[in-house]
């Protein structure tokens with residue numbers, strides 16, 4: 001009963017997809033944008049993040065601040081390098097492509113004027129990077145996102161305005177995205193586009209807001225418009241123009257949100273566990289994204305390319321994990337043995353190193369850990385390395401200790417899991 005009511009509530013607010021990896025915010029109005037962006041990002045902290053940044057525009061042009069770690073680091077940086085602009089975008093990143101670092105933090109810029117924030121995963125970023133590099137674009141980060149800023153910049157240089165440039169550029173993207181774009185050439189306008197990642201617009205009086213979730217808006221407004229997949233909006237201080245990706249303008253009446261801020265953080269669910277149970281379908285889509293060829297029906301895992309020569313002589317698999325990840329390993333054993341016909345053992349991380357395990361170059365060790373920091377699993381990984389066994393990690397946190405030490409990593413893209421009881425982290429493993 002409770003769950004049915006929740007589902008109805010979700011439907012009423014038009015929120016279908018829940019899993020998301022980070023926070024995006026945007027502001028255009030008359031107030032100092034940096035403060036509003038930072039307060040919005042704080043409201044989205046519950047989603048988890050590894051780095052954060054903002055971009056604003058004032059009469060001197062575009063200003064960018066990005067910091068690794070907590071929002072306090074960004075706030076300190078903003079105290080030293082004040083942003084005066086009244087338009088801007090802000091982002092908390094949960095890395096999916098490229099380690100958490102200042103260079104990989106969003107916003108990503110192209111040229112002197114364009115900045116982009118992105119929530120989601122661009123599946124075809126490798127081919128787009130190659131295309132842009134061949135055309136002379138210098139990409140500075142390891143992210144999938146940076147291609148978006150360059151694609152938009154290229155269209156602007158070819159003569160398009162910001163909205164049109166964004167519309168043309170996103171037609172090249174495969175994957176999931178909520179993006180917000182800023183250009184110093186059009187300093188009173190934000191453009192936002194959505195495909196498979198949530199975005200909500202907040203309507204104010206002489207000011208407008210963008211966020212990936214309602215809590216970031218509630219201090220400022222309760223009148224919101226949800227963007228749907230395949231839609232884009234141009235936002236100025238006093239106008240919101242909605243368009244479909246094919247350029248057709250349309251109208252949508254705003255909804256009034258009555259939730260209190262705490263309920264809003266849980267997306268209307270009673271607790272995070274329930275929310276994360278419902279996030280599993282989207283988390284699975286995100287994890288599979290780009291890894292199954294639609295043309296051939298085969299699984300594509302370029303992450304394993306470097307490991308491939310060492311996999312040729314493998315005679316046995318050894319899965320090592322703790323807690324929920326160990327249970328994922330037990331399920332994995334059935335699949336591995338059925339598909340590979342290789343004997344597969346599943347060991348508990350905390351016991352592994354004490355039982356004098358038989359390991360050599362014939363055994364592939366597969367370590368599974370949501371955080372990538374599970375100490376016992378990490379210790380087992382070290383044993384495998386000493387014995388000359390190749391190690392494949394399955395982790396959710398980019399650049400975690402286990403991810404760094406393994407020979408290859410398959411990242412699950414479950415996004416942060418707040419609830420202690422594991423749900424989507426397990427399913428995606």
Ligand code: GLU
Pocket residue numbers: 021022023092093094095096097098104118119120121122143144145
């Ligand atoms: N895929 C992007 C990155 O790794 C965005 C991740 C996010 O949604 O925070 O930078």
